[in-house]
Amino acid sequence: MLAPDVHLPAVSPPAISAPAISPLTCLLSVTELSIERGGFALFRPLSFQLQCGSVVMIAADNGVGKTSLLRTLAGLASAAEGEFQWHVAARELRFLGHQPGLKGALSLLDNLRFWLAQDQCGWDAAAVEAGLRRFNLRGHEEQPAAALSAGQRRRVALLRLQLSPGQCWLLDEPFANLDQHGIALVQELIATRLAQGGSVILTSHGQLPVPIAVLRVALVAV
Amino acid sequence: MGFWTWLNRQGSPPRFFDWTKHWVRWCWYLFFPTLLFGLYLALLVSPADYLQGESARIMHVHVPSAWMSLTVYFIMAVQAVGVLIWRLKVCEALMLAAAPTGAMFTAVTLLTGMLWGRPTWGTYWVWDARLTSELVLFFMYLGIVALAQAYSDRRAGARAAAVLCLVGVVQLPIIRYSVEWWNTLHQGSTIRLLGESSIHASMLWPLLVLTLATKLYFLAVWLSRARWLIVHSERQSAWVLQRLGLAP
Amino acid sequence: MSRELRSVTTAFRREIKLALKRPADIWLSVGFAVLVTMLFGIALGGSPNKLAAAGPAVLFTTLLLASFLAVSRMFAEDLEDGSLDQMLISPSSLTAILYGKVLAFWCLHGLSLVLATPILALLLRLDMDQLPLLLLTCTIVTLGLNLLGLVGAALTVRLRAGAMLLALIVLPLMVPLLVFGLGAVMSASQGESGIAGLALAAAETLLLLALAPAAAALGLRITSE
Amino acid sequence: MTAWLMSFGHWGFIVPSYAIFLLALAWDAGRGWTARNAIEQQIRAHQARKREVE
Numbered sequence: 001m002l003a004p005d006v007h008l009p010a011v012s013p014p015a016i017s018a019p020a021i022s023p024l025t026c027l028l029s030v031t032e033l034s035i036e037r038g039g040f041a042l043f044r045p046l047s048f049q050l051q052c053g054s055v056v057m058i059a060a061d062n063g064v065g066k067t068s069l070l071r072t073l074a075g076l077a078s079a080a081e082g083e084f085q086w087h088v089a090a091r092e093l094r095f096l097g098h099q100p101g102l103k104g105a106l107s108l109l110d111n112l113r114f115w116l117a118q119d120q121c122g123w124d125a126a127a128v129e130a131g132l133r134r135f136n137l138r139g140h141e142e143q144p145a146a147a148l149s150a151g152q153r154r155r156v157a158l159l160r161l162q163l164s165p166g167q168c169w170l171l172d173e174p175f176a177n178l179d180q181h182g183i184a185l186v187q188e189l190i191a192t193r194l195a196q197g198g199s200v201i202l203t204s205h206g207q208l209p210v211p212i213a214v215l216r217v218a219l220v221a222v
Numbered sequence: 223m224g225f226w227t228w229l230n231r232q233g234s235p236p237r238f239f240d241w242t243k244h245w246v247r248w249c250w251y252l253f254f255p256t257l258l259f260g261l262y263l264a265l266l267v268s269p270a271d272y273l274q275g276e277s278a279r280i281m282h283v284h285v286p287s288a289w290m291s292l293t294v295y296f297i298m299a300v301q302a303v304g305v306l307i308w309r310l311k312v313c314e315a316l317m318l319a320a321a322p323t324g325a326m327f328t329a330v331t332l333l334t335g336m337l338w339g340r341p342t343w344g345t346y347w348v349w350d351a352r353l354t355s356e357l358v359l360f361f362m363y364l365g366i367v368a369l370a371q372a373y374s375d376r377r378a379g380a381r382a383a384a385v386l387c388l389v390g391v392v393q394l395p396i397i398r399y400s401v402e403w404w405n406t407l408h409q410g411s412t413i414r415l416l417g418e419s420s421i422h423a424s425m426l427w428p429l430l431v432l433t434l435a436t437k438l439y440f441l442a443v444w445l446s447r448a449r450w451l452i453v454h455s456e457r458q459s460a461w462v463l464q465r466l467g468l469a470p
Numbered sequence: 471m472s473r474e475l476r477s478v479t480t481a482f483r484r485e486i487k488l489a490l491k492r493p494a495d496i497w498l499s500v501g502f503a504v505l506v507t508m509l510f511g512i513a514l515g516g517s518p519n520k521l522a523a524a525g526p527a528v529l530f531t532t533l534l535l536a537s538f539l540a541v542s543r544m545f546a547e548d549l550e551d552g553s554l555d556q557m558l559i560s561p562s563s564l565t566a567i568l569y570g571k572v573l574a575f576w577c578l579h580g581l582s583l584v585l586a587t588p589i590l591a592l593l594l595r596l597d598m599d600q601l602p603l604l605l606l607t608c609t610i611v612t613l614g615l616n617l618l619g620l621v622g623a624a625l626t627v628r629l630r631a632g633a634m635l636l637a638l639i640v641l642p643l644m645v646p647l648l649v650f651g652l653g654a655v656m657s658a659s660q661g662e663s664g665i666a667g668l669a670l671a672a673a674e675t676l677l678l679l680a681l682a683p684a685a686a687a688l689g690l691r692i693t694s695e
Numbered sequence: 696m697t698a699w700l701m702s703f704g705h706w707g708f709i710v711p712s713y714a715i716f717l718l719a720l721a722w723d724a725g726r727g728w729t730a731r732n733a734i735e736q737q738i739r740a741h742q743a744r745k746r747e748v749e
Contacts, residue, residue, distance in 0.1 A: 037375070038374065038375070040458070041458075068695070071555075071694075071695070074555075074559055075558070075559065076555055076558055076559060076694050076695075077694060077695045078309075078377070078378070078692070078695070090559075090561075091561035093559055094559075095555060095556070095559045097552055097555055098552070099550070099551055099552025099555075100552060101551060101552035101553040101555060101556040102551060102552075102553075103484070103488055103551065103553060104551060105488055105491040105492055106484070106487060106488060106491070110484075110487065114480060114483075114484045115556070117476065117477075117480040118477065118480055118481070118556070118557075118560045118561075118562050118567070119560060119561055119562075120473060120476070120477070120561045120562055144491075261713070265709075265713070276704070276705035276706060276709060277705040277708055277709060279709050280708065280709055280712040283712050283713055283716040284712070287716065306688070306692070322723060322726065322727075323723055326719050326720075326722070326723040327719075329719065330715060330716055330719045333712075333715050334712040334715060334716065337708045337711055337712045337715075338708070338712065340697065340700075340708060341701075341705055341708050358642045358645055361638065361641070361642040362642050362643075364638060365635075365638045365639040365642065368635055368638055368639075369625060369626070369635060369639060372626070372629045372631070372632075372635055373628075373629070373693065375695055378692070378693045378695055381692040381693060382625045382689060382692070382693045385621075385625060385685055385688055385689045385692070386621075386625060386639055388685070389621055389643070389681070389682075389685050390643065392677075392681060393643050393646065396646045396674060396677075397642075397643075397645050397646055399646075400645060400646035400649040400650060400670070400674075401645070401649065403649070403650075403653065403670070404649040404652075404653055407653050407656065407657060439720055439724075442724075443723060443724050443727050446727055446731065447727045447730065447731075450727075450730060450731040450734050450735075453734060453735075453738070454734045454737075454738075457734075457737075457738050457741070462738065463738075463742065466735065466738060466739065468738070468739065468742045
């Protein structure tokens with residue numbers, strides 16, 4: 001865990017030259033994937049590879065189907081044509097959509113407890129404590145989640161990602177309506193994850209607000 | 223080329239569209255004479271039943287429809303397996319194409335059952351075990367059709383309807399048994415509407431001919447509706463445009 | 471504890487904790503049952519023998535409608551706050567989560583209806599020495615009804631006009647449970663023991679216990695978009 | 696209505712039954728046919744529009 005006050009070093013990404021397709025490090029291979037809504041293809045067929053320890057950014061303006069694509073890769077929706085092949089177990093995927101998935105009536109800690117139990121990873125009080133401090137959610141533990149602001153709810157979901165990290169994260173516009181501190185948090189989280197050999201697929205409609213080397217995949221509307 | 227690869231290739235939409243064209247035409251050609259012959263046998267040739275008199279002739283229409291209402295449901299359940307496991311577009315089209323015809327046969331069974339009940343029992347509707355389970359089956363058909371159409375994404379609708387169809391097919395024998403058990407509990411064994419009393423041979427022929435007629439009818443309507451559901455779901459692809467003579 | 475069992479208990483505890491924070495839902499379904507019984511009581515109350523004859527039928531029909539009503543909101547909240555997606559993608563199997571969810575739902579809504587059954591029986595003037603059999607039958611039947619409702623709710627969760635469609639899907643499938651439960655109580659009131667109906671209702675509920683969560687998991691997974 | 700049907704004896708019920716049977720068959724086949732035409736029409740119209748756009 002990076003000490004909070006150290007300025008974030010510009011993380012030098014693993015060299016992303018022409019991706020050598022070696023099955024060992026390739027987590028996901030997508031070939032000619034396209035999604036249909038109401039009988040019409042949303043974007044031109046898409047092919048890319050997700051390497052271990054790298055980030056793929058799916059760039060498209062709103063309404064072209066980047067959320068549908070992300071949900072399809074996460075197995076939450078069904079693609080129309082083409083196929084994609086995960087080389088990692090389905091239990092290693094983590095998905096963060098627009099709705100973080102918090103139960104409003106339950107307190108923050110309860111939500112975390114049930115999440116981590118559902119993710120089948122242990123409850124490490126020290127890590128949770130450190131995480132709460134790092135994501136400055138201290139003092140809100142017993143508050144019902146409904147009382148938290150959208151930014152705080154997003155940070156709880158990010159804390160969950162840190163506490164039960166899977167091999168691959170699928171984040172839908174992680175930097176959307178976050179303040180400066182929030183953006184730094186997300187960047188640090190992604191950086192640590194990549195350093196530990198995880199990988200991330202994220203969607204965004206503009207330029208990323210932080211210098212992360214990404215394999216940029218553009219969705220071309222049909 | 224193994225049987226399975228042949229079957230799989232037959233299942234591909236364009237090939238399915240082609241070879242079923244002949245089936246549909248032949249089914250219609252065979253259906254009309256069979257129907258006319260069956261009606262002739264049922265209405266004119268077969269003698270009146272010694273117990274119920276002339277109104278027993280309604281049986282020649284009621285029973286084939288009742289058998290068809292069940293057969294169609296099981297055919298849909300078989301297609302539902304194809305929809306859920308292999309996600310075949312042809313299975314989705316075949317399942318959804320069969321539902322309206324199944325509902326129609328169930329409605330015919332109910333209406334003719336009521337018209338048969340009036341002279342024999344004096345009331346149109348009797349909570350007889352068979353009629354009750356036909357009524358429940360009718361609502362199961364409506365449930366499948368309504369669920370399939372409720373989804374904006376047609377393929378997701380077909381899959382949801384497939385799950386409902388499979389759950390329904392597991393419950394169907396239990397529903398039929400529970401209704402019959404309920405009737406025996408209530409009034410002892412009532413005279414069964416479909417009298418299993420010895421059916422005289424001359425009564426059997428019209429029944430079999432009309433049953434064959436309903437099977438041919440079902441094949442014709444089912445396959446032709448399925449063909450065009452496939453065309454609709456593949457309306458973007460080249461083979462559809464080529465078949466319709468719209469190829470650029 | 472095996473991994474599956476832990477996911478079942480996790481989902482169970484979460485649903486119970488969630489419901490205890492909002493007890494209104496439970497009172498609503500019990501209140502609905504008592505209200506419907508009151509309407510029948512007023513309508514049939516005039517002639518005691520008519521009420522006595524129709525009593526069990528009214529009771530079971532009310533139970534069926536009350537548990538159907540409660541089940542229509544089962545997944546709505548999960549869809550809105552995004553936890554349905556987390557359930558679909560979570561390492562613990564979706565079927566295990568749904569077992570926990572439906573058992574918790576039954577403990578909350580089903581058993582609360584069973585606890586209300588004596589009041590309903592009183593309103594309908596059923597003879598009270600059959601109460602133990604009635605309570606046992608209602609316990610089994612409400613579990614079966616909730617399991618069927620689980621499948622229906624899973625198939626209609628993403629639809630706007632889902633509640634009406636849920637009725638069309640689920641009520642025909644509830645006929646066996648209604649008939650078996652009613653048969654148990656009616657044959658008991660005619661002197662024979664009500665074991666036959668009870669056993670049949672239990673068999674149906676056990677079949678649903680094995681089938682429904684898996685079907686609901688499949689339904690949720692393939693209709694999610 | 697029932698009295699009127701009864702006046703024809705049993706045939707008052709046989710004929711409506713067969714009529715319902717045949718009409719239902721025709722109606723379902725008809726619905727299939729109109730659905731078929733509607734689909735074909737929709738595809739032709741869509742292609743015509745597309746050709747105009749190009």
